[in-house]
Structure formats: C-alpha cells, structure tokens
Amino acid sequence: MSAKISFLQYISRNLMKQDRRQFLLKAAAASAVLALRPFSSEAFSPNSIPSLPEFKDEEKYWKLVRDQFPLDKTKTFLNNGTMGPSPYPVINEVTQEMLHVDTIAKYGGYEEETVAAISNFLGCEKEEMSITRNVTEGINIVCWGVKLNKGDEVIITTHEHVGNAGPWLNKSVVQGIILKPLSPGKDAQETFEIIKKSITSKTKMISIPHVPCTTGQVYPVKEICAYARTKGIITMLDGAHPPGMLNVNLTDIGCDFYSGCCHKWMLGPKGTGFLYVNKESRKLIQPYYMGGGTDLGWDLLTTPVTFKGYVENGHRFYYGTQNAALLKGVIKAIEFHETIGKDNIEKRVKSLSGYFQKNLVAIDSNIEMMTPFEEISRGGQVGFKIKGKEMTALQKYLGERAITTRYVAENNLNNLRISTHIYNSFAEIDTLLGHIADYMKA
Ligand SMILES: Cc1ncc(COP(=O)(O)O)c(C=O)c1O
The missing domain is CATH 3.40.640.10 (Type I PLP-dependent aspartate aminotransferase-like (Major domain))
Incomplete structure (x- = not known):
C-alpha cells in the first residue's frame, strides 16, 4: 500500500470485513473530516503561514493561524493548560508516519x-x-x-x-x-x-x-x-x-x-x-x-x-x-x-491573557484575581475566584455557553483558570467577559 493512500481509502480497504453499519458510520465520519480539510500535509505545511510583519492587521494573521487547527469552531476552548490541540501539520505528520511505519514494517527512529x-x-x-x-x-x-x-x-x-x-x-x-x-x-x-x-x-x-x-x-x-x-x-x-x-x-x-x-x-x-x-x-x-x-x-x-x-x-x-x-x-x-516565532507566540499569548485579566477585574469588585499583574509573573493563564461563590457553578455556566475552562480543585484553591493560546482571539475573550458579567448580575 502506498504511503500516499488517502485516509478514506485506508478506512474503506481495512474495514471491509466489519459489520456494514459500523463501516458506513466510520466512513461518514472520515468524509466529515475530509470535508473539513483535505488530509494532505502540503496544504498545511507550516511554511504556508506567511510571517507576521507582512500583516498590517494582526488579527487577520492570527485568524490564518487559527485556520491551521481542526479544533471545533462552534466552541471556545480556553483550557490549553490541560490539553494542547494540535494543528493540521502535526496531525498529518503523525498519521502519515504511522501509516508509513506499518507499511514498510520498520520502527522508524527519529x-x-x-x-x-x-x-x-x-x-x-x-x-x-x-x-x-x-x-x-x-x-x-x-x-x-x-x-x-x-x-x-x-x-x-x-x-x-x-x-x-x-x-x-x-x-x-x-x-x-x-x-x-x-x-x-x-x-x-x-x-x-x-x-x-x-x-x-x-x-x-x-x-x-x-x-x-x-x-x-x-x-x-x-x-x-x-x-x-x-x-x-x-x-x-x-x-x-x-x-x-x-x-x-x-x-x-x-x-x-x-x-x-x-x-x-x-x-x-x-x-x-x-x-x-x-x-x-x-x-x-x-x-x-x-x-x-x-x-x-x-x-x-x-x-x-x-x-x-x-x-x-x-x-x-x-x-x-x-x-x-x-x-x-x-x-x-x-x-x-x-515558523510563527517564539517571541511572537509569547507576545500574543500574553496579550490575550492580559486583556482578559484587566477587563475581568473591572467587572465586579467581588472578583478576586489570583494571577499577578506584574509583567514578569504573567504568562498565558489567569486564575480567579469570586468572593463567596463556588467556582464549579461558573464553570458549568460557561460550559453551557460552549466555553471550556479549568476548575482548580487542587489544595482547595477553588478557582477558575483561563488559558489563552495562539488559536484564541480577542473576540472570544470579549464573549467570555460578557458571560461572566451576565453571571455576576444574575
Ligand atoms: C503543572 C503541571 N505539572 C504536571 C502535569 C502533568 O503533566 P503530564 O500529564 O504531562 O504528566 C500537569 C498537567 O496538567 C501540570 O499542569
């Protein structure tokens, strides 16, 4: 079997012996993936991302970066601190090498x-x-x-x-x-x-x-x-x-x-x-x-x-x-x-979290900030509590509005953690802030 075989071909060849209903379900799932993005590493090579200085409107650049991720666009994922979703070039590399290793029957090295x-x-x-x-x-x-x-x-x-x-x-x-x-x-x-x-x-x-x-x-x-x-x-x-x-x-x-x-x-x-x-x-x-x-x-x-x-x-x-x-x-x-640049990533990640932090404390004086404001102590995560409130309730409220956050149970800290990575946008942070403001009013 050629290493260039498509994902759909791979599934259909290998699932022939399985129950027909199961097969159709899996093939439909594979088609959905293909409809989302073709499974080709060339199309999503990191080299296809232009460099940031070429963009007058930085948000357009980060939108392009966002498009490199299959991450569900109907949700706002603010929990990279738990799990970092991979972009297409990584996913393609892994799936193609997996197929290659089993095709040539050699471990591969690297x-x-x-x-x-x-x-x-x-x-x-x-x-x-x-x-x-x-x-x-x-x-x-x-x-x-x-x-x-x-x-x-x-x-x-x-x-x-x-x-x-x-x-x-x-x-x-x-x-x-x-x-x-x-x-x-x-x-x-x-x-x-x-x-x-x-x-x-x-x-x-x-x-x-x-x-x-x-x-x-x-x-x-x-x-x-x-x-x-x-x-x-x-x-x-x-x-x-x-x-x-x-x-x-x-x-x-x-x-x-x-x-x-x-x-x-x-x-x-x-x-x-x-x-x-x-x-x-x-x-x-x-x-x-x-x-x-x-x-x-x-x-x-x-x-x-x-x-x-x-x-x-x-x-x-x-x-x-x-x-x-x-x-x-x-x-x-x-x-x-x-390709994006380590400095550019740090700057982006910190500007999103800084924007969230600054605007969050302006919502209500009962919001207790746990992450320092000083530049050297800040990264891409913000932890906060609301006086007298159980933070699992806010996490649930946000979850019902398609926003994923992390509740911090460790050592009875009872806070919520918001992580911002390069696939996030200021618009998403604004939506989050709006929901928290509504929650505080309710
Ligand atoms: C600070 C910290 N240390 C360790 C771990 C464990 O990481 P791993 O699952 O890669 O062992 C985590 C996971 O969330 C973490 O946040």
Missing part, C-alpha cells in the same frame, strides 16, 4: 532528530535532553534517581499538580524525606523571599513548577535556581506549561532538571515529553530503568558479567522502542512554533 529539535527549541545541548512520555515521567526519573536521606527536606509549593506532588509524596513515604510545601507570594520578589527564608541546613532539593497549573503565575525560577546553587541545593522544575507559551531558554534558567511535555503549549502529539538534565548534574541522578540505548555495552558471557556503564547523554534515561510517528509530530510542532 529519536536523535527529536532530541536535537527539542534542545534547539529550548536552548540547551543535545546531550542534556531525554525523551519521555509526559511531565510526570520526567519528574519521577529525577525524584527516584536523586540520592536523598531520611530527614532531608524538599521544598515544593501548595500549588502542585499531582504530577509533581505524587512522586515526592511517595518518596516521603518510602524513603522518609520531609516535604516542605510553601505558598507562593503575590509577586516574583515575595515568592523568591519566601523560598529563601524556608531553606534550612536540611534542605537538599527544591522541586517547584516554573508555572503552576493553578493560577499561571510565572515564578522567578532563574533567581531561585541561582540562589539554590550557592547553597548546594538541587533544583528541579516542573515545566508542564512554559515551553510553547513563553520563550524558554533552559541554559539561561540554570536549573539542574526540567521536566516538560510537548502535548500542552507546544501543541504536539499527546503522550510526548522531555526531561532536561544539565550536563553538570547528570551524575546526581542514578538511572534505574535500563534497556536499548542506555548503556555503553554489556556482556553476559564474562565472569563476572560485564556492564560498561551509562551513555554520557540524555539517552541513559530512556530506553527501548519509541513511537516514530509521535516523534515526527513533535518535530513538526516545533517547526510550526518556529
């Missing part, structure tokens, strides 16, 4: 290319990058790999996602480390001071989000990591959100470890992530899972058996067969971002 693309995108060396499936996996690799003793203290925050809380809680149960959860300050300076004051002679590690899932506040991680280094404290950042939202440079941040994903703000395939391990810090974590690609050689025929050690790069932390289709999708997602 690990080196993916590691190179992510490192280049996030400003670090290739040797410092590992492939993972998600943020949680990277955090677990570091959490279990780092040697801590009973009674050693690890600083986390009261705004953790389970992906950073779970591994450390488990380590506290299994190995007796002590967790010190801190509440972040109202701005970068205060957050930095709180962290500094919480450090004791027993603090061995700081493992906090770069941007928490709760309020979207951008923490002053560069300052925190630099300070921690002077005290000999290891730093791990939960980077679920910033890559693809902010113009992240890992070398500049100066952390020991950074675990991120490609399935949120990078808009890549789901179940793709990465772990950055600063080359100076590689020795601080013991790899526990070994397999294809992790080692420098082994021999079971010698006595005793021979193990020549771990590779001197990020491959010591991932192993075995990878999914070439997903990896190619990650490379395409990065190409998509770079």
Whole structure:
C-alpha cells in the first residue's frame, strides 16, 4: 500500500470485513473530516503561514493561524493548560508516519532528530535532553534517581499538580524525606523571599513548577535556581506549561532538571515529553530503568558479567522502542512554533491573557484575581475566584455557553483558570467577559 493512500481509502480497504453499519458510520465520519480539510500535509505545511510583519492587521494573521487547527469552531476552548490541540501539520505528520511505519514494517527512529529539535527549541545541548512520555515521567526519573536521606527536606509549593506532588509524596513515604510545601507570594520578589527564608541546613532539593497549573503565575525560577546553587541545593522544575507559551531558554534558567511535555503549549502529539538534565548534574541522578540505548555495552558471557556503564547523554534515561510517528509530530510542532516565532507566540499569548485579566477585574469588585499583574509573573493563564461563590457553578455556566475552562480543585484553591493560546482571539475573550458579567448580575 502506498504511503500516499488517502485516509478514506485506508478506512474503506481495512474495514471491509466489519459489520456494514459500523463501516458506513466510520466512513461518514472520515468524509466529515475530509470535508473539513483535505488530509494532505502540503496544504498545511507550516511554511504556508506567511510571517507576521507582512500583516498590517494582526488579527487577520492570527485568524490564518487559527485556520491551521481542526479544533471545533462552534466552541471556545480556553483550557490549553490541560490539553494542547494540535494543528493540521502535526496531525498529518503523525498519521502519515504511522501509516508509513506499518507499511514498510520498520520502527522508524527519529529519536536523535527529536532530541536535537527539542534542545534547539529550548536552548540547551543535545546531550542534556531525554525523551519521555509526559511531565510526570520526567519528574519521577529525577525524584527516584536523586540520592536523598531520611530527614532531608524538599521544598515544593501548595500549588502542585499531582504530577509533581505524587512522586515526592511517595518518596516521603518510602524513603522518609520531609516535604516542605510553601505558598507562593503575590509577586516574583515575595515568592523568591519566601523560598529563601524556608531553606534550612536540611534542605537538599527544591522541586517547584516554573508555572503552576493553578493560577499561571510565572515564578522567578532563574533567581531561585541561582540562589539554590550557592547553597548546594538541587533544583528541579516542573515545566508542564512554559515551553510553547513563553520563550524558554533552559541554559539561561540554570536549573539542574526540567521536566516538560510537548502535548500542552507546544501543541504536539499527546503522550510526548522531555526531561532536561544539565550536563553538570547528570551524575546526581542514578538511572534505574535500563534497556536499548542506555548503556555503553554489556556482556553476559564474562565472569563476572560485564556492564560498561551509562551513555554520557540524555539517552541513559530512556530506553527501548519509541513511537516514530509521535516523534515526527513533535518535530513538526516545533517547526510550526518556529515558523510563527517564539517571541511572537509569547507576545500574543500574553496579550490575550492580559486583556482578559484587566477587563475581568473591572467587572465586579467581588472578583478576586489570583494571577499577578506584574509583567514578569504573567504568562498565558489567569486564575480567579469570586468572593463567596463556588467556582464549579461558573464553570458549568460557561460550559453551557460552549466555553471550556479549568476548575482548580487542587489544595482547595477553588478557582477558575483561563488559558489563552495562539488559536484564541480577542473576540472570544470579549464573549467570555460578557458571560461572566451576565453571571455576576444574575
Ligand atoms: C503543572 C503541571 N505539572 C504536571 C502535569 C502533568 O503533566 P503530564 O500529564 O504531562 O504528566 C500537569 C498537567 O496538567 C501540570 O499542569
């Protein structure tokens, strides 16, 4: 079968043996997809997006970007913080490579290319990058790999996602480390001071989000990591959100470890992530899972058996067969971002969230803003509450009006989170503001 076979042909050839009703239903669904967009990567190559400066009317440019996404146009999706919908070039790349791999019956590879693309995108060396499936996996690799003793203290925050809380809680149960959860300050300076004051002679590690899932506040991680280094404290950042939202440079941040994903703000395939391990810090974590690609050689025929050690790069932390289709999708997602420009994306994402934040607080004095207004602490997410109200009710109200948001239940915060990415528009924010204003009046 040719790799160029259409999606509809593929479905019809392969479903012949199935129940006829089932087949017709699936074929109808495939036709609907085709009616929406032809399944051809050429038509939606990132290169087909012109550059932003060519547009006098910026909104027209972002409308063109929006057209690159199959994302349901009858709804307003303001929850990229949970899931980043991919644009057509990524989806096409994944589906075509999946078909290709199974046509030629070879796994496909693309690990080196993916590691190179992510490192280049996030400003670090290739040797410092590992492939993972998600943020949680990277955090677990570091959490279990780092040697801590009973009674050693690890600083986390009261705004953790389970992906950073779970591994450390488990380590506290299994190995007796002590967790010190801190509440972040109202701005970068205060957050930095709180962290500094919480450090004791027993603090061995700081493992906090770069941007928490709760309020979207951008923490002053560069300052925190630099300070921690002077005290000999290891730093791990939960980077679920910033890559693809902010113009992240890992070398500049100066952390020991950074675990991120490609399935949120990078808009890549789901179940793709990465772990950055600063080359100076590689020795601080013991790899526990070994397999294809992790080692420098082994021999079971010698006595005793021979193990020549771990590779001197990020491959010591991932192993075995990878999914070439997903990896190619990650490379395409990065190409998509770079075509638009990391700075342009950060600016757009922040201007949408800033517009929302400013106009939201003007609606009613009972609206409590949880995300700082100061520029350095803002990204593409805004968290807020309404005094005396259960925020699940507002989430439901907005959901009934086709607007998807995220309710933050973590640590009883009871707030709503609005995420704004490049496929969103000011018109959508105006609609959201209008609904919130109506809700406050009701
Ligand atoms: C701050 C934060 N950390 C970790 C995670 C977990 O990410 P993953 O599902 O990629 O492991 C999330 C997911 O929403 C998150 O928001």
